[in-house]
Amino acid sequence: PSGRPTIAHGPARPPMSSPLALMLVLSAGGAIVVNSSSAFLVSTAVDSGFGNAEAGVLLVLGSAISIVCRIVSGLVVDRHGHGCGVIATMLTIGAGGFVLLAIGGTVAVIAGTAVAFGAGTGWAGLLHYIATAEHPAHAGGVAGMLLTFGNIGGFLGPSAFGLLAEKSSYAASWIMLAVVALVAAAAVMAAGRGFARRRAGCSGELVRAASGTNSV
DSSP: OOOOOOOOOOOSSOOOOHHHHHHHHHHHHHHHHHHHHHHHHHHHHHHTTOOHHHHHHHHHHHHHHHHHHHHHHHHHHHHHOOHHHHHHHHHHHHHHHHHHHHHOSHHHHHHHHHHHHHHHHTTHHHHHHHHHHHOGGGHHHHHHHHHHHHHHHHHHHHHHHHHHHHHTOHHHHHHHHHHHHHHHHHHHHHHHHHHHHHHHHHHHHHHHHHHHHHHO
């Protein structure tokens, strides 16, 4: 009667499921990768023989590549789908970039920056797109959960990277990031399969319900 839209009230967060839990793992692992990369690239480059100014330019270059990759990956998923597969592929390629940064040296650090920042961090926007698209009735709650786990990973990642670099070497820390990236890639692939099974189950239920209605 008032002409105002009716707002449905319900739980802000969706019930926890295996695919959603895996996406939260990806959010934490992804934040470890993204935050640690940007925090320690300059010091790694200086340790490999770059000047301070050159190392700063390298960070700017890596950030620019990451922005381009985020836009391109979004366009690819928008047109062709397979968002979880795209994220997993980018993380796997990004792990190779982290290995190059671990090797060190001028050429390896430049190439590693391009690959690590492009593929290793350029997928982050897709995480929120996929997770919220799979939970349209709880998009805000899902986004909040992703941000919470992302902040946890964003805090722990650089701390662990710095401690390992101090106790061992930058190479060991970059290898750690490569391992985290591969774990995150496995998590998002498993999440994608879980979401696909859930969609198939919902479609089957709709078909059975429609068949039952038609038979009455």
